[in-house]
Amino acid sequence: MSNLPSHASPTFAAQPASSNTIEQLSLGSDQIALNSRIDELRGDAVSVTDSDRGDVTPAVPASLLSPSFTPPATPGGTFNPAQLLQQAQQPTSSKPPKLLSRLPDVECIVRARIPTTTGAEMFLHLYHNDLDNKEHLAIVFGNTIRSRSLDKVRPGETEMDRMIRGAYVGKLHPGRVSSWYEEGNAEGAKDTQNADESTPSQAPLVRIHSECYTGETAWSARCDCGEQLDEAARLMSFPMETLSELASQQSVPVASNASGGVIVYLRQEGRGIGLGEKLKAYNLQDLGSDTVEANLLLRHPADARSYGLATAILVDLGLGEDANPHGIRLLTNNPDKVRAVEGPNREVVVKERVPMIPLAWRSGGKAGITSTEVEGYLRTKISKMGHMIQ
Numbered sequence: 525m526s527n528l529p530s531h532a533s534p535t536f537a538a539q540p541a542s543s544n545t546i547e548q549l550s551l552g553s554d555q556i557a558l559n560s561r562i563d564e565l566r567g568d569a570v571s572v573t574d575s576d577r578g579d580v581t582p583a584v585p586a587s588l589l590s591p592s593f594t595p596p597a598t599p600g601g602t603f604n605p606a607q608l609l610q611q612a613q614q615p616t617s618s619k620p621p622k623l624l625s626r627l628p629d630v631e632c633i634v635r636a637r638i639p640t641t642t643g644a645e646m647f648l649h650l651y652h653n654d655l656d657n658k659e660h661l662a663i664v665f666g667n668t669i670r671s672r673s674l675d676k677v678r679p680g681e682t683e684m685d686r687m688i689r690g691a692y693v694g695k696l697h698p699g700r701v702s703s704w705y706e707e708g709n710a711e712g713a714k715d716t717q718n719a720d721e722s723t724p725s726q727a728p729l730v731r732i733h734s735e736c737y738t739g740e741t742a743w744s745a746r747c748d749c750g751e752q753l754d755e756a757a758r759l760m761s762f763p764m765e766t767l768s769e770l771a772s773q774q775s776v777p778v779a780s781n782a783s784g785g786v787i788v789y790l791r792q793e794g795r796g797i798g799l800g801e802k803l804k805a806y807n808l809q810d811l812g813s814d815t816v817e818a819n820l821l822l823r824h825p826a827d828a829r830s831y832g833l834a835t836a837i838l839v840d841l842g843l844g845e846d847a848n849p850h851g852i853r854l855l856t857n858n859p860d861k862v863r864a865v866e867g868p869n870r871e872v873v874v875k876e877r878v879p880m881i882p883l884a885w886r887s888g889g890k891a892g893i894t895s896t897e898v899e900g901y902l903r904t905k906i907s908k909m910g911h912m913i914q
């Protein structure tokens with residue numbers, strides 16, 4: 525290669541994606557270009573005003589819905605951060621979101637009743653699937669939403685087996701022997717019927733939530749994931765609170781749950797890049813990048829999440845268009861998530877998008893998360909990721 529004339533385009537082997545380190549970001553003129561790029565992007569972020577949000581959806585990175593792109597390896601052991609950052613700005617609204625051609629297979633392995641600290645109850649459903657080895661979850665509020673794969677009779681299982689894996693109707697109590705009806709409960713026969721055809725009476729609330737260890741468990745104020753999870757649960761637990769009260773008064777299951785709700789909890793930490801890479805991205809953010817730039821500089825898509833599993837879980841819970849004429853109401857600020865959650869063949873129908881306004885904005889800063897980090901995070905979501913927070 526040393527014999528190449530100075531004007532020739534050198535050929536180099538592509539570098540493995542992980543071989544570039546942060547040190548390589550210190551690149552003289554490239555660094556200057558990067559800084560000016562970042563300044564430009566920041567300018568865009570700041571310029572989004574209330575009136576802008578209503579009619580113009582900012583450009584969405586191609587990678588938002590599925591990990592269709594990874595920044596390419598570049599020749600010569602260096603890469604061009606400015607070029608990577610450009611990809612964050614490419615308008616992609618003309619491209620349809622990339623969806624899986626079929627839904628993955630999911631199976632609810634176990635379900636259990638969880639009383640919560642707010643007094644509401646929910647049923648935690650644990651899923652296995654044929655895409656990855658992670659245990660994805662569905663947090664179900666209300667009595668009408670049931671998992672088909674959980675309720676299905678498995679060869680050779682006993683009534684005790686069924687109750688242990690949570691495939692029972694009504695409530696468990698010491699001495700119960702049947703998974704299908706509660707002894708001494710006149711409504712038992714009816715419950716058995718309803719177990720197979722659990723149809724919500726109106727569109728239930730659904731939230732697709734991606735795991736965020738820092739925001740949900742480690743008190744991080746860099747994002748509002750913990751707050752969003754709490755708020756989704758609060759909204760969904762209204763009917764259940766009423767139900768619990770009624771049920772305790774009448775000691776029978778109450779079938780009048782208006783809607784119920786589901787939080788599908790996907791184990792895709794850090795927008796799908798994992799906790800280790802997310803922590804690196806936080807260090808880049810402290811060095812001046814925003815959340816999108818940081819991911820790109822680490823050679824990850826701005827958003828590596830996908831939602832096929834969520835769609836498949838919703839179908840398993842009887843909320844797909846084959847079993848639920850009402851559709852769902854999706855709690856999200858991300859319009860692209862609506863299409864992604866509906867699935868490749870519109871297996872689930874989103875009837876309504878319900879926005880989630882940050883608590884701090886609703887309360888004028890009196891409640892919710894207030895930090896410079898979360899402000900920047902929300903601004904980037906609006907300016908670069910098409911989120912509509914109104």
Ligand SMILES: [Zn+2]
Nearest residue numbers: 736739747749
């Ligand atoms: Zn978070």
